[in-house]
Amino acid sequence: MDAIKLDRRDFVRDLLVDRGNLLVVPGLGSATYDVAAAGDHPLNFYLWGAMGGTAMIGLGLALAQPNRRVAVITGDGDMLMGLGSLATIGVKQPNNLAIVILDNARYGETGMQPSHTDRGIDLVAVALACRFKHAHIVSSSDDAAHVRTLLHRGAGPLLINARITAEDTPRVLPLRDGHAIKERFRAALNSI
Amino acid sequence: MHSPTPIETSWPDAIYAQFRRVGIRQVGYVPDAGHSRLISHCQDDPEIADVVLTTEEEGVGLVAGAALGGQRAALLMQSSGVGNCVNMFSLLRNCGFGCVVLVTMRGEFGEFNPWQVPMGSITEDVLRLCGFLTYRVESADAVDETVGAGCDMAFDGNLQVAILLSQRLIGRKVWTK
Numbered sequence: 284m285d286a287i288k289l290d291r292r293d294f295v296r297d298l299l300v301d302r303g304n305l306l307v308v309p310g311l312g313s314a315t316y317d318v319a320a321a322g323d324h325p326l327n328f329y330l331w332g333a334m335g336g337t338a339m340i341g342l343g344l345a346l347a348q349p350n351r352r353v354a355v356i357t358g359d360g361d362m363l364m365g366l367g368s369l370a371t372i373g374v375k376q377p378n379n380l381a382i383v384i385l386d387n388a389r390y391g392e393t394g395m396q397p398s399h400t401d402r403g404i405d406l407v408a409v410a411l412a413c414r415f416k417h418a419h420i421v422s423s424s425d426d427a428a429h430v431r432t433l434l435h436r437g438a439g440p441l442l443i444n445a446r447i448t449a450e451d452t453p454r455v456l457p458l459r460d461g462h463a464i465k466e467r468f469r470a471a472l473n474s475i
Numbered sequence: 476m477h478s479p480t481p482i483e484t485s486w487p488d489a490i491y492a493q494f495r496r497v498g499i500r501q502v503g504y505v506p507d508a509g510h511s512r513l514i515s516h517c518q519d520d521p522e523i524a525d526v527v528l529t530t531e532e533e534g535v536g537l538v539a540g541a542a543l544g545g546q547r548a549a550l551l552m553q554s555s556g557v558g559n560c561v562n563m564f565s566l567l568r569n570c571g572f573g574c575v576v577l578v579t580m581r582g583e584f585g586e587f588n589p590w591q592v593p594m595g596s597i598t599e600d601v602l603r604l605c606g607f608l609t610y611r612v613e614s615a616d617a618v619d620e621t622v623g624a625g626c627d628m629a630f631d632g633n634l635q636v637a638i639l640l641s642q643r644l645i646g647r648k649v650w651t652k
Contacts, residue, residue: 306544308540328543332562332565332566332569333535333536333539333562333563333565333566334562335532335563336532336533336535336536336539336563336566337536338536339533339534339535339536339537339540340536340537340539340540340543340566341540342526342536342537342540343501343536343537343538343539343540343541343542343543343544343546343548344540344541344543344544345540345544346501346524346526346540346541346544346546347500347501347540347541347543347544347545347546348544348545365533365536367528367529367530367533368529368533368536370529371526371527371528371529371533374526374527375524375526461566461569461570461571462569462570462571464570465542465543465570465571465572468543469543469545472543472544472545473545
């Protein structure tokens with residue numbers, strides 16, 4: 284396998300350039316820090332817990348807002364904990380929902396222990412088996428522009444598995460008060 | 476001429492009517508005998524997105540996402556499913572997402588399966604510990620009022636409300652070989 288060179292911060296920043304009214308749900312831990320590092324935004328629903336639930340929050344939001352695009356950006360550990368939600372999303376077929384897995388094959392928050400994806404478990408194959416319209420792996424920053432286009436216009440449900448380097452990045456800590464994050468998101472959504 | 480369905484079996488219709496009254500637009504569930512009539516009503520309603528889950532825990536995320544997007548949502552589950560949700564319930568309490576959970580009870584009155592008893596006997600306590608207001612319904616004629624009051628508290632106050640539909644109401648599960 285080629286050495287992985289994709290930097291998570293650069294990749295997420297590239298995905299969220301000129302994001303418009305994209306609704307973003309980042310999973311707990313590093314994904315929340317990455318999305319915050321790309322620039323705080325009221326249409327980010329930062330998670331600090333609820334591990335395994337990120338994709339389902341995306342589904343509820345996508346069903347409630349069928350005319351807007353929803354991007355779930357989360358880690359491989361969070362996605363593995365909610366693997367059944369890929370089947371649930373596959374049944375419902377929301378065409379406005381995209382999931383980006385920032386896959387370092389590690390549990391970063393707890394000391395970089397290897398995850399199931401490090402042992403060959405293939406989230407792209409799971410997504411396709413769950414009737415996702417589209418799923419593929421990216422491993423280069425050159426792919427970011429295309430993935431960004433998919434987030435805004437691709438037929439969902441779709442899943443991108445981004446193979447990122449397993450380096451520890453500085454924490455960028457956004458809002459942590461759940462009520463405040465929710466109310467800010469709701470107010471911003473009501474104003475667009 | 477058809478005679479009206481007796482209230483002993485039509486109580487799910489009262490729950491569905493309350494869902495319509497308060498404008499519930501998403502309903503998450505794991506298939507369940509006790510909820511089957513209500514699930515069927517929700518599936519038939521084009522205004523309600525029915526979301527069949529692989530585990531009840533997924534429904535907690537669904538409710539949060541729906542509320543973020545401006546829609547009201549309800550969850551239907553058995554008492555065993557409450558145990559599957561415990562950590563995820565933090566999401567509702569931590570962010571103040573209004574939610575109604577309708578729980579069909581197992582492991583109580585006349586339960587034939589002892590494996591249902593450990594979770595069934597602690598379901599209400601678990602819900603309370605997770606921050607839910609809980610209301611038990613023992614008879615069909617109390618369903619409408621209790622569900623209506625629970626929905627109003629949940630959605631007017633962004634509270635988490637669970638309504639426990641007792642095994643006596645639902646009827647004992649008949650075990651057949």
